[in-house]
Amino acid sequence: MASTIAPFPKTRFRRTRKSEAMRRLVREHILRPSDLIWPLFVCDGENKVEPIPSLPGVFRRSVDKIVDAAQEAQALGLAAICLFPNTDTRLKTKDCAEAWNPENLSNRTTRAIKAAVPDIAVMTDVALDPYNIDGHDGFVRDGIIVNDPTVEALVKQAISQAEAGSDIIGPSDMMDGRIGSIRDALEVNGHQNVAIMAYSAKYASGLYGPFRDAVGASGNLKGDKSTYQADPANANEAMRLIARDLSEGADMIMVKPGLPYLDICFQAKQSFGAPTFAYQVSGEYAMISAAAQKDWIDGHKVMLESLVAFKRAGCDGILTYFALEAAKILNE
Numbered sequence: 001m002a003s004t005i006a007p008f009p010k011t012r013f014r015r016t017r018k019s020e021a022m023r024r025l026v027r028e029h030i031l032r033p034s035d036l037i038w039p040l041f042v043c044d045g046e047n048k049v050e051p052i053p054s055l056p057g058v059f060r061r062s063v064d065k066i067v068d069a070a071q072e073a074q075a076l077g078l079a080a081i082c083l084f085p086n087t088d089t090r091l092k093t094k095d096c097a098e099a100w101n102p103e104n105l106s107n108r109t110t111r112a113i114k115a116a117v118p119d120i121a122v123m124t125d126v127a128l129d130p131y132n133i134d135g136h137d138g139f140v141r142d143g144i145i146v147n148d149p150t151v152e153a154l155v156k157q158a159i160s161q162a163e164a165g166s167d168i169i170g171p172s173d174m175m176d177g178r179i180g181s182i183r184d185a186l187e188v189n190g191h192q193n194v195a196i197m198a199y200s201a202k203y204a205s206g207l208y209g210p211f212r213d214a215v216g217a218s219g220n221l222k223g224d225k226s227t228y229q230a231d232p233a234n235a236n237e238a239m240r241l242i243a244r245d246l247s248e249g250a251d252m253i254m255v256k257p258g259l260p261y262l263d264i265c266f267q268a269k270q271s272f273g274a275p276t277f278a279y280q281v282s283g284e285y286a287m288i289s290a291a292a293q294k295d296w297i298d299g300h301k302v303m304l305e306s307l308v309a310f311k312r313a314g315c316d317g318i319l320t321y322f323a324l325e326a327a328k329i330l331n332e
């Protein structure tokens, strides 16, 4: 939709760039704190804030410290946070039963946040990898990640999260049929207003490494996730995955990773017009942070540039480890 452009010198693009006031006037996309969802890593214990070496500036926090973080997020105008538990290795099993334990770390954290900071939306992760001795998002039987038995387990996990007070269920597992099964179970269990943000176009990426360190899944994982996560070479498949998840009752869809997949974000928004989110994943954060630490790039500038790019591509929001830092700058 290129508009008619008068030839030079009638058109001079530099006129609308000559001052900050003029640039603000014609700015097409504005990043706001409420566009950002902050992923938080939870660990056992009390008063604990542990650094994660592959994610400088990101921490694992005990439940009390997560509540503090939620408070800070709320004060800075973030609308949602997203929880990922670092489960004690002794609780990781073949049957992953800890995933739907009403008292597991994720559910205890959700309840604590809902009691102390009720207005921030809490998103929780549905997938078996934090609880699985095999490190995969689904059950492993004879070396195969089995779909349908995994979906049954994911449904139990999602219901336990809704019961703990989760506002947004985030299935990140990439099993087929899980959105419909979770949606049906939420309906019949009285959780009609619990939303689903489907990790619909989630790719088998090399950019998840630091996250797997953060949740303690790196050591357990054998092989890769390419039988359930999408092939980075495919775009049509992403559109079909999104169409499928919307038809099964997803309220919001996600593309993951973020920056290398902006074409997918753009196409997704153009094709479906649904609430569309991108996950700027751990490896993307690590790349920007590491280069910034070396003073090879201006960290703040690249952070904000990377985040507004998602809005330009059509995203309604971004899951990013930069959420708090970015919100502070945006509020200045």
Ligand code: PBG
Pocket (backbone or CB within 6 Å): 125, 126, 127, 128, 129, 137, 172, 173, 207, 208, 209, 210, 211, 212, 225, 280, 281, 282, 283
């Ligand atoms: C797994 C899960 C992953 C992430 C979120 N949920 C990693 C994976 O698929 O191995 C990655 C997030 C990140 O890298 O920041 N259920």
